[in-house]
Amino acid sequence: MNDPQNATREVLWNIHHAWIMYALLVPTMAVCAWGFYRRIQLWRKGRAEVRFDRPAERVKLVLKYAVLQLRTWRRSYPGVFHAMIFWGFVTLFIATVVVLIDYDFGIPIMRGRFYLYFQSLFVDILGAAAIVGTLMAAFRRIVLRPKYLVYNTESKIILLAILAMLVTGFLIEGWRIAATDDPWGAWSPVGKVVANVSKPLMSHEALLISHRVGWWTHLALVFAFIAWAPFSKMAHVLNSSLNVYTGRLEPVGASLKKLDFEKDEKLGVSALADFTWKDLLDFDACTECGRCTAVCPANRVGKILSPRDIILDLQHRMRAPDADFAASYIGSTEALSPEAMWECTTCAACMQACPVLIEQMPKIVDTRRFLVMEDAEFPETMQQALNSLETRGHPMRGTSFNRVDWTQGLKISTMAEAKDAEVLLWVGCGGALVERNQNVVRSLAQLLEKAGVSFAILGREEKCTGDPARRIGNEFLFETLAQDNIATLDRYGVKKIVTSCPHCFNTLGNEYPQWGGKYEVYHHSEFLAKLVADGKLSGDMPSSQKVTFHDPCYLGRHNGIYDAPRQLVQIATGAAPIEMEQNRSNGFCCGGGGGMSFIDEPPNQRVNQERARQALETDADVVAVGCPFCMTMLEDGINARKGDRDVKVMDIAELLWQSVEEKTSGATS
């Protein structure tokens, strides 16, 4: 009898009229299915978008982000409790399936050691973990109350319902063990505790009745929960999984959509109907976790931009019973106001933070497109930058430099002069036309020369890649610039491009292919790191300088390059950079992306000053950057905050050149 081989329990013990359960299951599943069907119907109102291609890669996404939930772990406290609840419920679901197979299909698997180790012990422990997780969640919601959460009744009800399901589950398990004197009861430790507590207090009769009532209560709770799920944020179990499956496979830097100027009736997005079905799914996939807004640099410095509220406000708009898909949402709430849209630096911290791969930033750019191209209403200084872009091919209005001034004193050929050059050095407007950055491109050019790279520049033939135009929302202007540049690049048969501007790097590498411009594009950090690795450059002068490195958003988050610039710092100074409190994929924007370097932010709401604060906190002597816009923004921020300290902002190319030069002069003297 007590042979573990025979261990099992009686399914539906003490339960009469179990058919009612089966009868209830049908409407429950029907309501649930109907709920999801309604959701799907909403998404189908969106425009077409291809998101079911490349299934193998998509399954990988699901494994990473829906099953392992790698993004959720980026915050440890919610990461832990979410995992406890998630794996608890996954386990309980499997246990239920085991019962189903065993009892309903008559395949005796709920037996013996499997019954003891998994069905009893493991399930009990995971169930207990789910209770702890739920209590942790409740503690956060009720006591810790972080700013980024949404506080509503629904969230509380969900936690209460989960807790009630778990607790009733353990109660009926305990009462069953107590009433049947289950010899295997000890394998269900939580149930056994309930049994041991109940037994002296309750008669056998009371145990039976309590068990029966408890069982039906538990069933009712579970069924009600299942039926209600698609109407609450619990829908995320399916919505978010689907959202992850249909997530973006390209780097963040390639997330903006191409428009069709011939066919599109409306340029940009101002109403729900203008979004694609994937955008609409994004709204529904939101779990209100608030991570996006918590990491948003604009929000952090006190601006009104809140990616979470953009998504949720659109979600509410979409789900409203009388939802008008054709009406403009712009300005309907604070989060959806034009002011908020003009605060985004397109740093993509929100997208990187979202556990379920919602794409907030492209929706902001979509809205900007409407404001710029259909309404022609946007901040005046951005208009001036775009005007300059249109008439002069660069956004640096008022610059007193031309595109080749920085080459003075260096022997640098243009592509027109050196048609056989292997590499094109794409200088960028930020490099050529802003005095401070000219030294960066000079350093880079000298490094390339030293390493014996055959390179040339486009010189006056280079135009802005169009990045600022695109992020500000003038897709038309962007396309014009892209086509012009591609024509120039193709005329010279350019194959390999290196640039010190991550914005150019991103646009050339991730966006031009859509217009037929396909090149091998390198950020100078990668390219220089490779030259060092190949032994063509060496620095490695031990330096007493303490260096920290600021990750440019368009290099890091948009393109996943974090190591190359750090290697260069290591090579140039002999030590790895000191990390700021926010670094790599969690890096904090300089405030200059998305056309924001052409806007004057209110003095008390400067993104660059917050980043400067973080940089200064490392006590570094040099803040290393890898982007001309970061250079400008951080120099400005550091100068405003450094006080009497001597802190410099330098590009990694300048650091490396300094070190290479020192080594050379050290060797010759």
Add this chain to the structure above:
Amino acid sequence: MSEVVCTLWGRAGLDRAAQGVLGAGRRLADSTGAALRAIIVGTADDALASGAQAVADRVVVATGPGLEDYNPESYLAALSDLCKAASATVVLLGNDTYAQEIAARLAHRLGGSAAGDAVAVHAEGGKVRVTRGVYGGKATAVIELEKSPAVVWVRARAIEPADAAGRGAGEVERVTPELPATGVKVLERQEESKGGARLEDAQVIVSGGRGLGGPEPFTELQKLADVMHAQMAASRAACDAGWVPASWQVGQTGKKVAPQLYLAIAISGASQHIMGIADSKVICAINRDADAPIFKHCTFGLVEDYQKVIGPLTERLRSAK
């Protein structure tokens, strides 16, 4: 005998501009052997009448209904008649808005040619040549006027007045021209400081930066600006610090200015700031740091602590007026 005519406004009196116009006229008349006639439109005070008399060979004061205050149609009609009567070969005007408004029309009515904003006027081979800045001051052109008379408005305040040892007393003739009826009526004339003038349009700008260390020194700068008839501006750092309104900010994210003179006080000259001022004709900086990048963009500058400079500079400019 040919005549050079200087056109002066009675209302304006013998200001620096009037002296400049008379100076230019006197020298031009002398170089071409012409007589100089001053035509004063509107009631002239004694200073103006006698000042003109001291320089010109003949002074005509035109007064009467319709000429008390400026009206483009009346002034134009009167001047046209008076210049015809003078058989003028050259008509000179100042470069105030009224003169600029009617000069070309006057030339048209006289069958002549006009050119303006002149820094120099010469007669050469029977034709008048006018030197003036073009392309926003990036180039200088000499314009030859093909028709006679040459009607030229000059940068009067920049032109040397005539030698004090003038010819003595020219005749003064008072006339009351008959004016055609006009539907153009000045309803309102507000003489006020250009509150609405945009910093972008300012001709002279006094600008302060982070080096001022606080809002207080801007009071001193304001006094200097008042003396210079300048608009106030500031660098981003000064605006950010809340020392002055954000609307004063000049630079990449602020206003882009193109004054004749940009006086940068305690501004280091970050490239974002330079972008806002690169089109200035003359940039002058006062900064105690000789290595401040601003000096790379200056025509002239003073390496000195601004605190020692502003007060005395204001006084000197005031007394020089």
Add this chain to the structure above:
Amino acid sequence: MKIAVCLKQILDPEVPARDFKVDAAKREAEQGGANLVTNIFCENALETALQIRDAAGSGEIVALSVGPAGAEDVLRKALALRADQAVLVVNDADTNPDPLFVAKTLAAAIKKIGGVDVVMVGREAGDWGAGQTGGLLAEELAIPCISFAEGFEPGATPGTIKVKRQTDAGFEVIEAPTPLVLTITNHDKNVPRIPKTRDVMQSYRKPLEKWTLSDLGVDGSTSHAYSQVAELFIPKKETKCEFIEGDTVEAKIDALAKRIGDILRAM
């Protein structure tokens, strides 16, 4: 109300000074890599006209330019901003005709357009800056001209308008009968708007009339009968900062005051 706005295409005034070169023989600026743009005061004039049409809820705006075939660009931009009609008088022969020739050509075009109540021109152009087109045009059309105008509103009696214009001392409000010429200056309310992209795309499909000088009966050979450029050169500009020297602070301030005073007087 029918408003004709005259637009001039000029060399981008924001060409960095070090890139600016002149062709002394042709007595013109070299275009180099720079673009041609609409003169800013002309843009202000168009903006003013658009605002007046917006406020009135009706009216017709005719954009008019004289210049080489490439000047079509400025008219396309005007059409993108929803000017109702665009006319280019093509003058390929002379890239810098004198002000009277331009005025005569514009006057002939305006007569041909017909029914124009207000002609708007920019106060001056960012290239040659002669500042004469408005006045000469008024004389050619024998109508009044008010310069440095910010804009206008309907006058007290029909057939008149009330013009607000800037003066050295402040501003004036002038009542004048139409038709007339206004030269428009910039102020904080007539910063040019930017076109909607859709309008930019459509501007290329809108009709644009092209007239030749002979269509208008203008004699092209008279384009320098009024004035011509005898010389054009780039004045030597001090590229290095001249540091004011002096034995004492007082002496330095004296020297500084003199330099500043000279510039102020020269204006």
